[in-house]
Amino acid sequence: MNISGIHHVAVICSNYEVSKVFYTDILGLEVVKETYRQERDSYKLDLAVGGVYQIELFSFPNPPERATNPEAAGLRHLAFRVENLQKEIERLKEKGIPAEPVRIDDLTGKRFTFFKDPDGLPLELYEG
Structure with missing residues (x-):
């Protein structure tokens, strides 16, 4: 394999609007593209970190909670x-x-x- 970098990190959120505000308004990440996928009832928000696209924020109906902390x-x-x-x-x-x-x-x-x-x-x- 010849891996040249990290393409993205995907994050699934339980409340899309709350997480969108957190990652854009509070953390200041730049919105690259926002897509609603009707067949999945899911949003996908592409965010740039430091001018480089790196985070995908997803919403899915009823995602399970995280098992524990880090x-x-x-x-x-x-x-x-x-x-x-x-x-x-x-x-x-x-x-x-x-x-x-x-x-x-x-x-x-x-x-x-x-x-x-x-x-x-x-x-x-x-x-x-």
Whole structure:
């Protein structure tokens, strides 16, 4: 295999409108394309992160809840790189989104924190 990068990350939400506002208005991701698929009763929202298309936000009728927090088998969390961690934590706080206390990565010495999307998906802000 010759993998050259990550094409996208797919996220299924339980309330499309709430998650759309969270990912676009709160996190500031850019809408590339929004599609309603009538045969699936499902929306697909393509979002760009830092000018590069990377996240697909899906709605499906009655999706099952996430098993547990980050330690469940499967995707653990989604991490976003930021230049100034404290500034971004303050922006989240202004919008009513709590973040965990800042931690230091034992291997890199970089600072990071976790917060959650409307469905409880763990999201990370990683400074660097």
